[in-house]
Amino acid sequence: MAKKKVKKVSRKKVSKKAISSSPKKNTAKTLKFKTDHEIATDFAVKAYEKFQKIIKSVVLFGSVEEEKTTLGSDIDIIVIVDDVSLKWDQELIAWYREELDKILQINPYNAKLHINTIRLSTWWDDLMRGDPVVLNIIRSGFPVLDHAGFIEPLKYLMLRGKIKGTPEAIYQCIQRAPSHLARSKAAELTAIDGVYWSMVDAAHGALIAAGYFPPSPEHVMVDLKEAFVDRGFLKMK
Numbered sequence: 001m002a003k004k005k006v007k008k009v010s011r012k013k014v015s016k017k018a019i020s021s022s023p024k025k026n027t028a029k030t031l032k033f034k035t036d037h038e039i040a041t042d043f044a045v046k047a048y049e050k051f052q053k054i055i056k057s058v059v060l061f062g063s064v065e066e067e068k069t070t071l072g073s074d075i076d077i078i079v080i081v082d083d084v085s086l087k088w089d090q091e092l093i094a095w096y097r098e099e100l101d102k103i104l105q106i107n108p109y110n111a112k113l114h115i116n117t118i119r120l121s122t123w124w125d126d127l128m129r130g131d132p133v134v135l136n137i138i139r140s141g142f143p144v145l146d147h148a149g150f151i152e153p154l155k156y157l158m159l160r161g162k163i164k165g166t167p168e169a170i171y172q173c174i175q176r177a178p179s180h181l182a183r184s185k186a187a188e189l190t191a192i193d194g195v196y197w198s199m200v201d202a203a204h205g206a207l208i209a210a211g212y213f214p215p216s217p218e219h220v221m222v223d224l225k226e227a228f229v230d231r232g233f234l235k236m237k
Contacts, residue, residue, distance in 0.1 A: 032110050036060065036075050037144065039109045043077065044145035046103055051096070056080045056120055056148035061141035074112045078137060080148070083119040120148075127154075130169035138163070 033039045037060065044058035062076035081088075081096070096117075104113065126134040138158055143151040157163050203224055204214040210227040228234040 039075060039111055040077055040144045046107060048145055050099055050103060054081055054086065056082050057143055057151055058145040059137060059141040059143050059151060061137045074114055076114045079115060079117045080120055080123055081117055083121050130165035132169065132173060
């Protein structure tokens with residue numbers, strides 16, 4: 001009997017520990033910061049601790065102004081990695097992505113982070129072409145970590161008019177315009193289609209409540225008039 005009692009007690013103790021330990025871990029993981037800059041800086045420091053000199057710069061950008069950001073919107077961060085002195089093969093790319101995901105999972109922030117990783121060579125090529133996105137990041141972005149030390153000098157060069165757009169950048173912008181217009185037209189048609197079917201479904205619900213069998217969309221207007229306007233429940237307007 002004594003052995004049976006010992007076994008029962010030990011099982012209860014193990015089960016209680018297993019149940020009580022899980023919520024403590026979840027609550028301990030929550031990280032709360034007051035500003036976007038604090039979140040970006042915390043992420044940059046932890047990323048640099050993991051990847052060391054692979055990371056050259058971490059830039060906070062988007063609708064960000066220094067000392068004026070508050071929580072409430074997603075945070076856009078660019079990570080510039082060194083592919084000039086390092087050779088990036090598939091194994092290194094997979095390791096980088098896996099470790100980056102681990103950093104975000106272990107340190108859940110109270111705002112959603114959009115991490116965009118760009119290679120240094122690609123960044124430089126876009127800068128030389130005067131790509132508007134890169135120029136905008138240099139102009140309005142905030143370097144929370146700049147191991148390479150080139151973001152701030154580029155800002156000053158831009159202010160002095162040393163960095164300008166190129167004919168290639170102008171051509172690329174004009175070339176992209178038709179595709180943006182086509183996507184906007186497609187989105188407009190999709191929105192109209194959604195409004196159309198929302199009205200049809202709402203009308204079907206009203207007609208079913210009035211005792212009518214739901215008609216095809218082209219007969220909805222006639223049945224609505226008969227069920228509600230002709231009976232005096234609604235006005236034609």
